[in-house]
Amino acid sequence: MHGWISATAFGQNRPFEFGNGQAALWPVPGSNGSLSGFDARSSRFWFDMTGAKFGGNWIGGGRIEMDFFGGYNGSGPFSQQQLTPRLRQAYMDLINPETGTTVRLGQQWELMDLLVPDPASLTHIGDPLGLSAGLIGWRFPGAVVYQDLNHGASGIQWQLAAGVFEGQWDGPGNNVDFLTGGNVGFRPQLEARLRAKGSDWVAFFATHYSEVDLRGVGGNAPTPVKPGLKSVAYEIGGQWKPGPWVLGGAAYTGNGLGELSGSLGQFGDIGETGGYLQVGYSFTPHWTAYATYAAISLNKQDVIDWLGYGSSGLIRNRQDALSLQYAAGPYAFALELMHDKLHYTTDGADRANASGNQVSLSAFYEF
Numbered sequence: 001m002h003g004w005i006s007a008t009a010f011g012q013n014r015p016f017e018f019g020n021g022q023a024a025l026w027p028v029p030g031s032n033g034s035l036s037g038f039d040a041r042s043s044r045f046w047f048d049m050t051g052a053k054f055g056g057n058w059i060g061g062g063r064i065e066m067d068f069f070g071g072y073n074g075s076g077p078f079s080q081q082q083l084t085p086r087l088r089q090a091y092m093d094l095i096n097p098e099t100g101t102t103v104r105l106g107q108q109w110e111l112m113d114l115l116v117p118d119p120a121s122l123t124h125i126g127d128p129l130g131l132s133a134g135l136i137g138w139r140f141p142g143a144v145v146y147q148d149l150n151h152g153a154s155g156i157q158w159q160l161a162a163g164v165f166e167g168q169w170d171g172p173g174n175n176v177d178f179l180t181g182g183n184v185g186f187r188p189q190l191e192a193r194l195r196a197k198g199s200d201w202v203a204f205f206a207t208h209y210s211e212v213d214l215r216g217v218g219g220n221a222p223t224p225v226k227p228g229l230k231s232v233a234y235e236i237g238g239q240w241k242p243g244p245w246v247l248g249g250a251a252y253t254g255n256g257l258g259e260l261s262g263s264l265g266q267f268g269d270i271g272e273t274g275g276y277l278q279v280g281y282s283f284t285p286h287w288t289a290y291a292t293y294a295a296i297s298l299n300k301q302d303v304i305d306w307l308g309y310g311s312s313g314l315i316r317n318r319q320d321a322l323s324l325q326y327a328a329g330p331y332a333f334a335l336e337l338m339h340d341k342l343h344y345t346t347d348g349a350d351r352a353n354a355s356g357n358q359v360s361l362s363a364f365y366e367f
Helices: 181-186 300-305
Strands: 002-012 035-039 044-055 058-067 086-096 101-109 139-148 157-165 189-197 201-213 228-240 245-255 271-282 287-298 314-328 331-344 352-366
Touching: 044 086, 181 201, 287 300, 300 314
Parallel strands: none
Antiparallel strands: 002 035, 002 044, 002 352, 044 058, 058 086, 086 101, 101 139, 139 157, 157 189, 189 201, 201 228, 228 245, 245 271, 271 287, 287 314, 314 331, 331 352
16 A cells, blocks of 8 residues: 655635646636635555466556545535545556566556656646646546567667547536547547657657547537547657756647646647646755746637637636755655636637736655
8 A cells, every 4th residue: 555645735816727725727717816725635545456466477466546636525614624535546457577568457547648757746746737738648447558669678668558548528418427429439549659768768759539429429419519529639748867957848739638638628629739848956865946837729719619618718828836845755845836827718709818826835745
């Protein structure tokens, strides 16, 4: 059993989406009013199982992982302090150490998610910095085959992965019972990724494709814009650790990426380009400073075309964050400042922006 305890004290000058505290991503359009609080929802635990014998040269294992972003437990004055666990991952592995092959079955990160840790932050862990606003990726049930291309060789390590994942969309139909437009007609998400790894760096290229039928499973849902769409994405990124420095980032382009946590949380045939960059420097073995920048730009006309049909009018976003972290053994503490500026429209003709700030103090213990 492994996991961590995460506790954050925060203050904000306005409400944020997808929530406040550890879930803050960008300011809610038209909102105002400052707030503060304490947040422990990023606390996480998981079980790792390894070494089970499968047959021949194959061995097995698996993971089940949860945190506390599953929503509040009911209603009432104390609901905020009674959090519901959320299933993050639940998969089994079949591993052949002789050939460098791994087959992973179950709910897991799809292949557009980063090969390196998400942008370093002790405040934004469950909802990382830049999520849906320069950083894409989500977890789905599915199957992935990982194959080392030069297994056992020295030098750069190459790996090819191919995966098939459950389809997903924001309706029409029941979003919690496999009746969305992404589940129609046995059309899963298809992805592939090529990774290269050196002694102090890793780089990757990934691609994604799926088809979404907006008429729904019954084929009779109203489709005011178009009956279906194709979700396509291409992404490149990596991380390099020269000496005390850490340099990481990724960039992507595509359309219809609401199912991958893209498009600023909007669902539609919306084109977009985004990415993030993080630079870290360790002054001592304990003290590290990080600067993070994430940005996303959506096709304005696409957003306007889908207003009210999956788009809420969010056009562009920029996020900046600075943090100072102290780490000693399993403990870590951080001061973080985050600024976000969102550009949006409410009717397709007007243009407005909202800026929000958050300051946070976080404590972290890993076990």
